[in-house]
Amino acid sequence: MRTNLKKYQDKRNFNKTKEPIGKIEKEGKKLRFVIQHHLARRDHYDFRLEWNGTLKSWAVPKGPSFNNQDKRLSVHVEDHPLSYRNFEGIIPKGEYGGGTVMIFDEGFWEPLEDPKKGFQNGSLKFALKGKRLKGKWSLVYFKENNWLLIKEKDEYEGKIDLSKWNTSIKTDRTMEEIMKGFKKKKTSKIECIVENIEITHPEKIIYKCPKVTKLDIALYYQKVSKRMMPYLENRIVSTIRAPEGIESEQFFKKHFDNSNSGIGKKIVPTEKGHADDYYYFKNTEGLISEVQQNSFEFHIWGSQVNRINHPNMLVFDLDPDEKMSLRKIRQGVSDLKSILDDLSLTSFLKTSGGKGYHVVVPITSLKNWNSFKTFSQNIAKLMETKWPAKYTSNVRKDQRKNKIFIDWIRNAKSATSVAPYSLRLRKGAPVSMPISWKELNKIKPNEIKMKDALRRLKRKDPWEHFFDIIQ
Ligand code: ATP
Ligand code: MN
Numbered sequence: 121m122r123t124n125l126k127k128y129q130d131k132r133n134f135n136k137t138k139e140p141i142g143k144i145e146k147e148g149k150k151l152r153f154v155i156q157h158h159l160a161r162r163d164h165y166d167f168r169l170e171w172n173g174t175l176k177s178w179a180v181p182k183g184p185s186f187n188n189q190d191k192r193l194s195v196h197v198e199d200h201p202l203s204y205r206n207f208e209g210i211i212p213k214g215e216y217g218g219g220t221v222m223i224f225d226e227g228f229w230e231p232l233e234d235p236k237k238g239f240q241n242g243s244l245k246f247a248l249k250g251k252r253l254k255g256k257w258s259l260v261y262f263k264e265n266n267w268l269l270i271k272e273k274d275e276y277e278g279k280i281d282l283s284k285w286n287t288s289i290k291t292d293r294t295m296e297e298i299m300k301g302f303k304k305k306k307t308s309k310i311e312c313i314v315e316n317i318e319i320t321h322p323e324k325i326i327y328k329c330p331k332v333t334k335l336d337i338a339l340y341y342q343k344v345s346k347r348m349m350p351y352l353e354n355r356i357v358s359t360i361r362a363p364e365g366i367e368s369e370q371f372f373k374k375h376f377d378n379s380n381s382g383i384g385k386k387i388v389p390t391e392k393g394h395a396d397d398y399y400y401f402k403n404t405e406g407l408i409s410e411v412q413q414n415s416f417e418f419h420i421w422g423s424q425v426n427r428i429n430h431p432n433m434l435v436f437d438l439d440p441d442e443k444m445s446l447r448k449i450r451q452g453v454s455d456l457k458s459i460l461d462d463l464s465l466t467s468f469l470k471t472s473g474g475k476g477y478h479v480v481v482p483i484t485s486l487k488n489w490n491s492f493k494t495f496s497q498n499i500a501k502l503m504e505t506k507w508p509a510k511y512t513s514n515v516r517k518d519q520r521k522n523k524i525f526i527d528w529i530r531n532a533k534s535a536t537s538v539a540p541y542s543l544r545l546r547k548g549a550p551v552s553m554p555i556s557w558k559e560l561n562k563i564k565p566n567e568i569k570m571k572d573a574l575r576r577l578k579r580k581d582p583w584e585h586f587f588d589i590i591q
Contacts, residue, residue, distance in 0.1 A: 123172040127198035131216045138209055142201020144173040153229040153248060154205035155184065159295055160219035167194060167269065169229055169246075171239065174199040183224075184253060184269055186280040191268040194259060208288060209298060220299045223290045225250040232256065242267070251289050252282060254585065275466055280588045319412055326365045326416060327549045332570060337543065338411045340570050345404040347554075347577065348541035350587060351433075352407065354424045356386055356398040358536055359415035366545045374398060378413060382406025386425045388534070396534075400425050417545050419536035422492065431492045434481040435537045436499070437472065437527035441520045450560055452511065452524045453477045457557070459502060466589050468582075471565045473544035473552040478537065482589050489533040496528035540583070543570060556582035 125142055134141050152170040158179075165183035168175035178194035185192055208223045227250030231238065238244040242261025248254060256272035271277055287294050293302055322335035341348070358374035376385040376397040382405035386398045401407045407418075422431035438452050453469065456479055460467045468480045486492040500513035503526050512523045519525075530537045538544065538552045546566070553568040553576070568576070 123174050124199055125174060125201055128200055131198070133215060137211050137215050139207055139211065140201055140203040142203050145202045147171075147173050150228045151230070152202070152205060152226070153250065154226045155224045155250075155253065156207070157183070157222040157224045157295065158217065158219060159222075160211070160217050165224060166197075166200075166221075168200060168205065169244075170202060170205075171235070173202065175202055175204055176239070178259070178267060178269070180269055184257075184271070184282060186271050186276060186278060186282065188271050188273055188277050191270050194267045194269045196265040196267055206290075208290060210301075220295050222288045222293070222295050222298055224285070225252040225289050227251060227253070245272070251584075252280075252285060254280070276585070279466060279590055280585065281590060284588075324363075324365070326362060327547070328365070328367070329548070330569075330571075332549045334411070334414070336570070337416055338408055340543065340574065341407055341411055342404065343574055344541045344577065345407060347581060348539065349401075349404060349407070351540045352418060352420060353401050353403065354384075354426065355420040355433075355539075356388075356400050356425065356428075356536075357410075357421075357539070358398075358419045359410060360417040360419075360545055361414045362416055362545050363414040366547070370545060373415060378406075378409060380406055380409035382409060384425065386428070388428060416543055418539045418542040420539045421534070421536055422531055423489075423533075429489060429533070430484070430487055431489060431531070431533075432482065432484050434483050434486075434492065434496055435530050436479045436481075436496065437530060437537060438476045438479070439520075439525040439527050440476060441522055441524070444522070444524070446564065448510070449476060449524065449565075452526075453479060453560055455503060455507065455510070456499070456526065459499060459506075465591055466585075468554065468586055469557055469560060470540055470552055470554045471550075471563060471568055472538065473542070473550040473566055473568075474546060476565050477560070478552070480540075480586075481591075482586055483591055485591060493528070493532045496531040500526035500528040541573065554581075554583040 123144060125144060129141060132139060154168050156166045158164055158166050165180045166177055167180050168177045177197045177200050179197050180192050180194045182192050205226060208221055210220055211217050230247045232245040232247060235244060244259040247256055255274040255276040258270050258272055260268045262268055319335055319338050322333060324334045326332050326334055326337060358372060361371045361373055376399040382401060382403045384400050384402050386400055387395050388398055389395045422433050436456055438449060440449050457467055460481065465481055470478050470480060472478050486495050497513065503511040504513045510523060512519050512525055515529060529535060540552060540554050542552050544550045544552060549570040550566040551568050551570060551573040553573055555563050
């Protein structure tokens with residue numbers, strides 16, 4: 121495939137369209153890709169891969185799909201200039217491609233086989249590192265200008281539904297908003313709820329070493345809220361209050377008593393015919409108002425309040441016997457992951473901020489508490505059966521000698537586990553921190569402290585796809 125922008129330039133009148141004229145550029149160190157949703161005479165997606173200083177391009181009528189069975193027709197079209205990857209807007213009516221262009225995804229691609237040969241022979245295998253498109257894909261030539269775009273089997277296959285996104289990955293606008301000329305929405309929205317206005321006793325020392333004050337904690341939750349709220353909001357919480365710091369008295373709090381508008385009350389009938397008043401956060405303001413009330417550690421239910429009897433977040437806690445080596449604990453986590461992998465269940469890892477790790481599985485296919493709990497118990501039992509010397513599904517401490525208890529009991533109605541990004545009221549201000557699977561052997565269960573957690577926010581979110589997984 122030779123590289124040439126002549127066709128691209130000949131087709132367009134640059135006095136009329138805002139698309140770039142472009143030039144052949146030097147190849148970047150990393151190869152970029154872009155997908156543009158293009159609502160023209162026909163609605164389609166343009167899939168473009170950087171190669172030889174231009175963008176090799178295909179028009180994909182139905183757009184990409186994460187389902188391996190969907191082999192998506194991709195019509196090979198003229199090379200586009202690299203700068204085209206930033207084009208979003210309107211192509212005037214009557215001009216070539218007249219319509220609306222929205223940047224649906226962008227990122228890098230990595231060839232998995234010799235790409236030069238691949239372009240020549242009509243068989244490209246590559247990994248996409250986009251914000252929405254992930255994992256292994258292939259483009260296979262079939263006839264004339266027609267290729268097929270196929271999602272290869274991997275941990276994302278069949279798990280992500282692209283149709284749920286209808287906005288630009290760059291500007292957060294819908295097609296309609298682009299058409300109407302709305303300005304970019306993704307401006308940095310600087311929220312500042314926490315000021316000294318609001319927190320009483322901001323200088324109160326909660327952790328002594330290193331020194332962490334109540335205000336530091338409020339600011340911490342403010343800063344992590346963007347990452348944390350999706351896991352925390354609309355789930356019943358129970359919190360731990362420590363008004364005088366971690367070395368003084370602590371109180372569990374699970375009943376509604378805070379009238380802040382960011383906090384909701386949820387009444388849950390009990391089996392005995394009573395009812396419990398629980399509470400949940402509707403937004404960051406609710407969370408911060410609880411910090412104001414000296415709640416610093418947050419535990420959540422496995423279901424959300426609008427579907428209280430349909431849990432959707434499964435947590436396995438690996439509780440080691442005392443003095444067990446970290447190597448064995450990590451082996452336990454890997455063994456559990458291998459079982460979940462065998463069941464084609466995507467799982468996510470976090471530190472507990474204490475002695476162990478938590479493995480979290482987003483799941484909606486178990487439709488009530490009973491099947492949810494039984495399923496988790498069965499996983500724990502399976503581990504016990506497979507490796508009886510290493511694991512137990514029995515909660516009793518005397519059954520745990522030299523073993524790890526695979527705690528499935530938290531997956532019951534009204535049970536809780538610590539929320540991702542929650543601080544723990546333990547020495548050093550550790551956090552229950554989402555980490556990537558690759559980090560299992562590098563990061564200790566209580567290694568990530570409040571400051572480290574804040575630093576890690578600048579990196580890519582290791583749980584980025586948590587809410588995209590359908591299973
Ligand atoms: P570690 O790794 O040290 O075992 P962990 O988070 O796994 O930490 P614990 O902190 O001992 O374990 O918590 C045990 C259980 O008790 C969890 O299910 C947790 O949600 C629950 N729990 C802890 N604090 C509270 C609380 N304030 N209210 C309700 N449940 C709580
Ligand atoms: Mn634990």
